[in-house]
Amino acid sequence: MKTFKLEGTPRTDLGKKAVRELRKQSLIPAVLNGxxxxxxxxxxxxxxxxxxxxxxxxxxxxxTDFTVSKDSVRKLVYTPDIYAVELTIGDKKVMAVLKDIQFHPVNDSILHMDFLEVNEEKPVVMEVPVALEGHSEGVRAGGKLSLSMKKLKVKAVYTNIPERLVINIDNLGLGKTMQVGDLHFEGLELMNAKNAVVCAVNLTRAARGAQAKGN
Structure with missing residues (x-):
C-alpha cells in the first residue's frame, strides 16, 4: 500500500460556530480514533x-480532533487508490488509514473526515480495489465479462494490505461466476459474504447461438 503524507492542526474549539468558521477557511474538521x-x-x-x-x-x-486543508487531502480522497497515511498533528506522528468521509448532500464538499490509527500488530478492516487479470475462456467463447464487486473488504495488519486484489480469470468459463469464497489471499481475511459474486462471464446472444449450433 502506498504512503500519503498529511499534516493536520490540533483543534480545541469543537462548537458548531467554530466548525462553520473552519469551512469558510477551506479547512476540514477531522478526528483520529484508535x-x-x-x-x-x-x-x-x-x-x-x-x-x-x-x-x-x-x-x-x-x-484527537484536528483540521486539514482541502488542498492537502485532494489526492487522498479523489482517487481509486488506497493509502497508509503518515499523519502529523502538531508534535504527534502516527500511521493511520482513512475510514470515513462525510460529504455535503448538495454540493459534495467534504464536511468531516475520520481516520484510524494503525500499527503493525492490530488488524484493520479496509476496502481494497479489485483488479482482474488474464483472458477468460468464457470470454474467448463469446461471453461477456462483468465485474460485480469493484472493492472487497479485507482484514489484516495495514502493512499486509495491497494496493489491489489481483484475481486471475483465465479459467472462468462461459456462464460461470467467481464468488468471494473461491478467493484466497495470503495474510488477508476476506470479510464479504462467501456467496457474493465478484465477477462472472455472462452468456451473450452470440454465445447462445454458438452453443445451440454446437449441440
Whole structure:
C-alpha cells in the first residue's frame, strides 16, 4: 500500500460556530480514533486536540480532533487508490488509514473526515480495489465479462494490505461466476459474504447461438 503524507492542526474549539468558521477557511474538521487505551482515572497529560473517551472496565481511549486543508487531502480522497497515511498533528506522528468521509448532500464538499490509527500488530478492516487479470475462456467463447464487486473488504495488519486484489480469470468459463469464497489471499481475511459474486462471464446472444449450433 502506498504512503500519503498529511499534516493536520490540533483543534480545541469543537462548537458548531467554530466548525462553520473552519469551512469558510477551506479547512476540514477531522478526528483520529484508535489511539492509546489508558486506565481511568487518567493521570497523564493530554496534548492539544486530544480528549479522553470513556470505555468499559475503567478504561479510556485517547481521541484527537484536528483540521486539514482541502488542498492537502485532494489526492487522498479523489482517487481509486488506497493509502497508509503518515499523519502529523502538531508534535504527534502516527500511521493511520482513512475510514470515513462525510460529504455535503448538495454540493459534495467534504464536511468531516475520520481516520484510524494503525500499527503493525492490530488488524484493520479496509476496502481494497479489485483488479482482474488474464483472458477468460468464457470470454474467448463469446461471453461477456462483468465485474460485480469493484472493492472487497479485507482484514489484516495495514502493512499486509495491497494496493489491489489481483484475481486471475483465465479459467472462468462461459456462464460461470467467481464468488468471494473461491478467493484466497495470503495474510488477508476476506470479510464479504462467501456467496457474493465478484465477477462472472455472462452468456451473450452470440454465445447462445454458438452453443445451440454446437449441440
Amino acid at each position: 489511539g492509546q487505551i489508558v486506565e481511568l482515572p487518567f493521570k497523564g497529560k493530554l496534548n492539544a486536540g486530544e480528549k479522553l473517551v470513556e470505555m468499559e472496565n475503567n478504561k479510556g481511549i485517547i481521541v
